[in-house]
Amino acid sequence: MGTTQLETAPEPKYWHLKTVLSDALDSDFAVGEILPNERDLAARFGVARATLRQALEQLELEGRLQRRRGVGTTVAPPRVGVDVSTSQHVWPGAGDDAWKPVDCTLAVPPVAVARMLDVAADAGSGDAVHTVRRIRMTHGSPVAAELLYVPAGSVPELSAIDAPSGAIRARNVLRELQRLGLEGQDRSVELGSARAEDAKELDRLPGAPVLVVTTRYIAAGGTVAVSVATYRADTCRLTFGDSGDLEISHDGEQRQAS
Amino acid sequence: MGTTQLETAPEPKYWHLKTVLSDALDSDFAVGEILPNERDLAARFGVARATLRQALEQLELEGRLQRRRGVGTTVAPPRVGVDVSTSQHVWPGAGDDAWKPVDCTLAVPPVAVARMLDVAADAGSGDAVHTVRRIRMTHGSPVAAELLYVPAGSVPELSAIDAPSGAIRARNVLRELQRLGLEGQDRSVELGSARAEDAKELDRLPGAPVLVVTTRYIAAGGTVAVSVATYRADTCRLTFGDSGDLEISHDGEQRQAS
DNA sequence: AAGTGGTCTAGACCACTAG
């Protein structure tokens, strides 16, 4: 295949490929439609499969494609807007959002989380905290997996007897949390890759790109809980406001006019 | 090639490698230190260079490493918290944030942006809008590149004569914007890959992962401007609150205790 | 069993940076 390299084209092949595929996706394919398999596509464009895959990876990262082993590559629907606005000042689980408590254990949090909580974070014998695991569902599919860390001191009235672990215990911890007066919360978003455990719940492979939303819950003048939620980066658009279901750019082209 | 597959090891090599490297990074390396080159590392671990690179890519995605062509791979500093809180209700450029106006042209916005603005978005002859280009600096290095789309109708008093384009024109548009009463804004965050143009300003390669922050500015009951800002995903952590410089997890391990 | 995407290899050359 001639590389069309007439001049001034030090552009990587996979980058050019990505553009071509992106345009084809816009014009010739419908959402949900399956593409030809990678070997055929590579042959068609006259490149090695690895190069073709590099282009597909980018498109998947941008939420344009969805690839499933054993099945094929399909055109992804537009990203779904997921509200993570902080203004509500409610405890997790309070509203009728789509969070489902899954489990609750006593665990030693990662050092970074321990540092945010007020618990002593001695590397040797860190204090264990209640660790609630939740899944967030939207439109019937999982979009986020969360670990909510709650020091025992934040929920003093929790009875340890009637449900030592499991989903019921998780609900109990959330119930106790909601009895506290929430003074505020602050939140951050960063890119990460899914741990094996989260990946399974999100129906993705380990290492899949995720948006990590870290929330610090503040009450009684201190940090009483920390939540680390990982959202599927391929399918989610996090919204902070009332623009829930607007359609937003996926890296659209821009034509200069002046 | 012996795959060391003694038992129960359906774990990809690159994934295991990533873990090993990550631990080594924590214990044996200081921020800024340069790692051995890829060929040496691959040989040392007995894998192909491509496999080694797959692990390095993941670590770079998580903000642990920084790779520069012609130079080498270095240990990245912790991500810098960048405030993007929406509560201030100020126009862009109002406070003394680190945004630098770079340029301003008349351009046809991407269809997704045109749809958010109230301008008609006929595919054939879309209305051109003022397109302000800005760079956000933090600690002396660029962290974000923005395109701010302002329909001509939003800044009626702008005189087109005294600065038809360039940084001065950009400042004029911003000044006119600030005369409007801002009623609100909503914002969304999603994963994207840097366009060639943005990548250059961010000192990254095209396709580098970025966090795309789309903001809709609302005044006089309508959308009067739209901003699409791309933040370097490798070095930035977006914060929504007053937790500006806390240290947050980068995918830390978690030890179960119960 | 057949077909898909995911992993891995052992090379090669290119683009960039620094001495």
Added chain:
DNA sequence: TAGTGGTCTAGACCACTTT
């Protein structure tokens, strides 16, 4: 010019899903 990361190739085998 030497050394680095970035791109690319042509294979091979594996894990998974569907038929």
